[in-house]
Amino acid sequence: MSGLVPQSLRADGGSTMYNRLLLLPDLRELLVADDTQAIAGFCEALHPAAVAEVLEGLEADETWRVLACCSSEQQAVIFSYFDLPDQLQLVETVPRELFSRLIEEMAPDDRVDLLERLDRERVENLLPMVAQAERRDIQRLLSFPDDSAGSIMTTEYASLPAEATVAEALEQLRQQAPDRETIYYVYVIDDGRRLRGFISLRDLILARPETRVNEIMERDVISVRVDDDQEEVAQRLARYDFIAIPVVDAQNQLVGIVTHDDAMDVAQEEADEDAYRSGAVVPLQDDYLSTSLGTLAWKRGGWLVVLLFAAVLTALALQSMRQDPQADDLKWMVLFIPLVLASGGNAGSQSATLVIRALAVSQLERRESVKVLLRELVLAGLLGGGLAVLSFLAAMGFVAVDQAAVVGITVFLVVAMGTVTGAMLPLGFQKMGLDPALMSNPLIAAVVDVVGVIIYYNVAQIVIDGG
Numbered sequence: 001m002s003g004l005v006p007q008s009l010r011a012d013g014g015s016t017m018y019n020r021l022l023l024l025p026d027l028r029e030l031l032v033a034d035d036t037q038a039i040a041g042f043c044e045a046l047h048p049a050a051v052a053e054v055l056e057g058l059e060a061d062e063t064w065r066v067l068a069c070c071s072s073e074q075q076a077v078i079f080s081y082f083d084l085p086d087q088l089q090l091v092e093t094v095p096r097e098l099f100s101r102l103i104e105e106m107a108p109d110d111r112v113d114l115l116e117r118l119d120r121e122r123v124e125n126l127l128p129m130v131a132q133a134e135r136r137d138i139q140r141l142l143s144f145p146d147d148s149a150g151s152i153m154t155t156e157y158a159s160l161p162a163e164a165t166v167a168e169a170l171e172q173l174r175q176q177a178p179d180r181e182t183i184y185y186v187y188v189i190d191d192g193r194r195l196r197g198f199i200s201l202r203d204l205i206l207a208r209p210e211t212r213v214n215e216i217m218e219r220d221v222i223s224v225r226v227d228d229d230q231e232e233v234a235q236r237l238a239r240y241d242f243i244a245i246p247v248v249d250a251q252n253q254l255v256g257i258v259t260h261d262d263a264m265d266v267a268q269e270e271a272d273e274d275a276y277r278s279g280a281v282v283p284l285q286d287d288y289l290s291t292s293l294g295t296l297a298w299k300r301g302g303w304l305v306v307l308l309f310a311a312v313l314t315a316l317a318l319q320s321m322r323q324d325p326q327a328d329d330l331k332w333m334v335l336f337i338p339l340v341l342a343s344g345g346n347a348g349s350q351s352a353t354l355v356i357r358a359l360a361v362s363q364l365e366r367r368e369s370v371k372v373l374l375r376e377l378v379l380a381g382l383l384g385g386g387l388a389v390l391s392f393l394a395a396m397g398f399v400a401v402d403q404a405a406v407v408g409i410t411v412f413l414v415v416a417m418g419t420v421t422g423a424m425l426p427l428g429f430q431k432m433g434l435d436p437a438l439m440s441n442p443l444i445a446a447v448v449d450v451v452g453v454i455i456y457y458n459v460a461q462i463v464i465d466g467g
Helices: 008-010 015-035 036-045 048-055 060-066 072-080 084-091 096-107 108-116 120-129 131-140 165-180 201-206 232-241 258-279 293-322 327-360 365-396 401-431 442-465
Strands: 159-160 182-189 195-200 244-248 255-259
Touching: 008 327, 015 036, 015 048, 015 060, 015 327, 036 060, 036 072, 048 060, 048 072, 048 365, 060 072, 060 084, 072 096, 084 108, 084 365, 096 108, 096 120, 096 131, 108 131, 120 131, 159 255, 159 327, 165 293, 182 201, 182 232, 182 244, 195 244, 232 244, 232 255, 232 258, 255 258, 327 401, 327 442, 365 401, 401 442
Parallel strands: 159 182
Antiparallel strands: 182 195, 244 255
8 A cells, every 4th residue: 555655645635637647547447456454555545634625536435445445434524624525525425324424524514514505305305314313413403593602613622520530531531532622621610500611731741649620720712692693603623723612502501612624614704705796706616616597697797786786877877977968068078977986986995995895804893993094184185186287198189178177077086986985885784784895996996986977077067067
């Protein structure tokens, strides 16, 4: 087996492409030869994530043949490294008996993520085949709202009674460790499972054996509620730089923990959602290539329809200009419509992006809305003034001075309006309990386009016609 797996891959897993190019042909040969011992050695020699990367190049039945050579625990670990769409595709081809054993061995949060994406009827048919303890745990985690702390927590945490001595605590941890996701933080609970404190494994090791846990534990526990939003949980865990954070219910009973790796997944998920929404796309559940064309069309088409109606409003504003008796005198304005509207839309999009990002990483609080408004007003003056001068000078090369002045003044007003609007609309959405990222850049630009045309026309009337 040593000849099959290079030392560099044993150390860090290598890159995905390197794994597949180098190892996949050899693995296929082992499958053809039905060398189960060598296949098992392959899975043991590599990190589970690297094994999953290689297996992604196989058909589903071949993947299960490889996993069948591993222990049930190793199967679950390797399976957890597949992307969720790949997991869903694999379980479609596996018998219920094997699937139920896999579910029993998976981490609680990982298996719930998978079961939430399966058909409800299939889950109900599967659960009776799962061991009773795991079945109760699954049903409990599935009952929590999506995007809550309860939906991403794991119930595999280490706990100790407050009255135990350090020697007794270490012995209990030895028994708990094989079935726990982490033991670096140990939570101290009473007989009613209410959270009383926590202690680190380091402190336990350094303490005298006869010392009681309640004498050295930290009593000021930072925890989250089971119904807290998962994004807030991830932010709190990152703020305090914890490995894990405890999750409690309304009675302060410890029900689980959220670990740092789950928090990283949440942060990535939320960043992806914000990126999609900033581009006026409904967030995708799966990656781009795994999403069907019909789903992509639906998720993109909805926003495009909204933006189409916004463009119709812009057309109506332009139509009102054509109906003016002096419309023929304003034909020159058409030259500068792209310049005027692009300046305001770009400024608004910049402000919206900055504010949405600041809200996402908790750099802004609701009470700071006034501070944001004042800052954006100053920026509106600086940006609008600079662009207005440049626009005036550029327009001088095409039209008369008074007409160039219309362009310059309009750019100033539209940039100022776009800057303030782009900053305040996400804050307004947040105050209404909506996701600020819904205020996408294309939508900001559409709003600025409608108002910008109206401003442009009225400035021309005031400057050229004297009101």
